[in-house]
Amino acid sequence: VGDTREQEDEQRWADWMRRAHRGDGEAxxxxxxxxxxxxxxxxxxxxxxxxxxxxCVQESxxxxxxxxxxxxxxxxxxxxxxxxxxxxxxxxxxxxxTRERHEAPPQxxxxxxxxxxxEASLHAAELLRELPPEYGEALILTKLQGHTLAExxxxxxxxxxxMKSRVHRGLKQLRALLERxxxx
Amino acid sequence: xxARGPLIDRLSAELTPARRLRRTGQLxxxxxxxxxxxxxxxxxxxAPMRPGFAEQLLASPRFAAETLLGxxxxxxxxxxxxxxxxxxxxSARRLAWGSLSLLGAWTLAYVxxxxxxxxxxxxxxxxxxxxAEVMLYGAPLxxxxxxxxxxxxxxxxxxxxxxxxxxxxAVPALxxxxxxxxxxxxILVFHIAPIVPVILLGAATGPWLLxxx
Numbered sequence: 001v002g003d004t005r006e007q008e009d010e011q012r013w014a015d016w017m018r019r020a021h022r023g024d025g026e027a028x029x030x031x032x033x034x035x036x037x038x039x040x041x042x043x044x045x046x047x048x049x050x051x052x053x054x055x056c057v058q059e060s061x062x063x064x065x066x067x068x069x070x071x072x073x074x075x076x077x078x079x080x081x082x083x084x085x086x087x088x089x090x091x092x093x094x095x096x097x098t099r100e101r102h103e104a105p106p107q108x109x110x111x112x113x114x115x116x117x118x119e120a121s122l123h124a125a126e127l128l129r130e131l132p133p134e135y136g137e138a139l140i141l142t143k144l145q146g147h148t149l150a151e152x153x154x155x156x157x158x159x160x161x162x163m164k165s166r167v168h169r170g171l172k173q174l175r176a177l178l179e180r181x182x183x184x
Numbered sequence: 185x186x187a188r189g190p191l192i193d194r195l196s197a198e199l200t201p202a203r204r205l206r207r208t209g210q211l212x213x214x215x216x217x218x219x220x221x222x223x224x225x226x227x228x229x230x231a232p233m234r235p236g237f238a239e240q241l242l243a244s245p246r247f248a249a250e251t252l253l254g255x256x257x258x259x260x261x262x263x264x265x266x267x268x269x270x271x272x273x274x275s276a277r278r279l280a281w282g283s284l285s286l287l288g289a290w291t292l293a294y295v296x297x298x299x300x301x302x303x304x305x306x307x308x309x310x311x312x313x314x315x316a317e318v319m320l321y322g323a324p325l326x327x328x329x330x331x332x333x334x335x336x337x338x339x340x341x342x343x344x345x346x347x348x349x350x351x352x353x354a355v356p357a358l359x360x361x362x363x364x365x366x367x368x369x370x371i372l373v374f375h376i377a378p379i380v381p382v383i384l385l386g387a388a389t390g391p392w393l394l395x396x397x
Binding site: 026036 | 187188191192193195196197199200201202203205207269270271272273274335336337339340395397
């Protein structure tokens with residue numbers, strides 16, 4: 001049943017994209033609306049509930065728009081689309097959470113927001129659960145919840161350098177996991 | 185309420201018909217033809233080919249195999265570069281590793297040649313600037329490849345630039361195998377080694393010249 005549905009999706013999307021290549025804006029709009037929902041479901045399952053998901057959906061839509069001429073009607077639309085979504089997910093995660101470079105540290109006595117429970121976020125994110133727990137926690141705190149490295153390091157009880165290393169290694173492993181994943 | 189709806193409306197409204205996309209194999213062949221024409225023309229304008237290179241190709245199967253290996257390595261590298269311009273084309277990474285393996289095998293053939301050369305080593309046909317020629321011819325070939333790739337959408341621009349650089353360096357390096365003197369140590373240092381700077385140049389310029397999607 002799942003395969004049949006995927007084949008139907010593939011045919012419908014490919015047909016809309018072929019029409020979009022001829023300049024049919026209506027077909028293109030329907031395609032983008034439908035795949036945005038699919039992308040959102042895909043990302044929520046892997047990264048849990050976060051602003052990141054909506055940001056990534058919108059960035060992916062923009063990328064798909066910019067890359068639309070590179071889709072070859074002889075190839076799978078689904079494979080083309082998910083390659084872009086996965087790439088944008090990693091790209092966006094890498095660019096997020098660099099607050100320590102741009103913002104002044106909180107002044108003494110100022111209230112610092114306490115990180116939400118990363119355990120709960122980890123539970124909701126299928127892909128992050130596959131990482132070693134310390135890497136998953138580091139990514140959730142810095143990249144999904146938007147805390148600074150200092151705040152994340154304090155929460156995890158490690159040094160800033162250790163936290164930076166966890167984030168770096170976590171991203172690397174995440175990319176490998178996404179690349180190894182079968183086409184959804 | 186997210187901004188997704190207005191974004192989709194905007195993207196749909198600004199849609200224009202797509203230009204016809206050539207197959208990546210056709211692009212690779214086009215590039216290879218241009219690369220060889222350019223390299224041979226530029227190379228011959230500097231110095232003639234090594235006397236007797238054609239007879240050597242016919243007389244020594246091992247030398248012919250070495251030449252073929254370099255030819256295939258460059259062709260597979262540029263095919264991988266163009267394939268990398270199509271998101272989700274699963275074979276791009278395999279082709280890229282394949283081309284790097286072929287380049288490695290090509291290099292090893294000359295390392296083996298240090299002890300047992302496939303031709304009698306000779307300085308016949310020596311070109312004084314062969315090292316610089318490989319890099320000087322490789323740079324415009326790299327630029328041409330990256331410009332052809334601009335219509336596509338490579339996701340990893342550093343990697344794609346590097347693999348196009350490998351192809352761009354391999355073509356003049358192979359030309360030197362036929363146009364310059366045959367001494368394995370010289371080939372390794374003055375013909376094969378300059379491929380590395382062209383690869384690095386590709387990795388460095390790929391993010392600038394290829395479109396960010």
